[in-house]
Amino acid sequence: MQLTRNFTDGEFKCPCCDKEKMSRDFIAKLQTARQAADIPFHINSGWRCQNRNKKVGGAENSSHLTGHAADIRATDSQKRFAIVNALRKAGFERIGVAKTFIHVDDDAGKTQRVMWLY
Numbered sequence: 001m002q003l004t005r006n007f008t009d010g011e012f013k014c015p016c017c018d019k020e021k022m023s024r025d026f027i028a029k030l031q032t033a034r035q036a037a038d039i040p041f042h043i044n045s046g047w048r049c050q051n052r053n054k055k056v057g058g059a060e061n062s063s064h065l066t067g068h069a070a071d072i073r074a075t076d077s078q079k080r081f082a083i084v085n086a087l088r089k090a091g092f093e094r095i096g097v098a099k100t101f102i103h104v105d106d107d108a109g110k111t112q113r114v115m116w117l118y
């Protein structure tokens with residue numbers, strides 16, 4: 001199912017149970033970022049069930065569990081910059097930078113205006 005111009009629900013499904021419970025507000029904001037970046041966003045991880053989150057070593061209170069987070073593949077410095085820049089333009093204030101992906105979430109229950117490394 002097409003959720004926005006560039007995203008389908010399948011991209012955000014948990015690979016073990018095939019369910020997708022993403023926040024639609026989060027997806028709309030991610031679409032804004034996608035258009036600002038003007039490059040494809042490959043979603044490594046969207047919604048996760050408890051089992052999946054444990055399996056991949058996610059935090060116990062991971063924002064993936066509530067559908068407020070996504071990991072976007074970013075394997076070079078130009079993509080990393082373009083994605084982080086676009087996420088900021090779209091108003092995201094929680095960004096995690098890993099070697100091969102960018103984590104973004106809009107979890108209102110967590111500290112805002114933070115950027116961390118893995």
Ligand SMILES: [Zn+2]
Binds near residue numbers: 015048049050051052
């Ligand atoms: Zn699952």
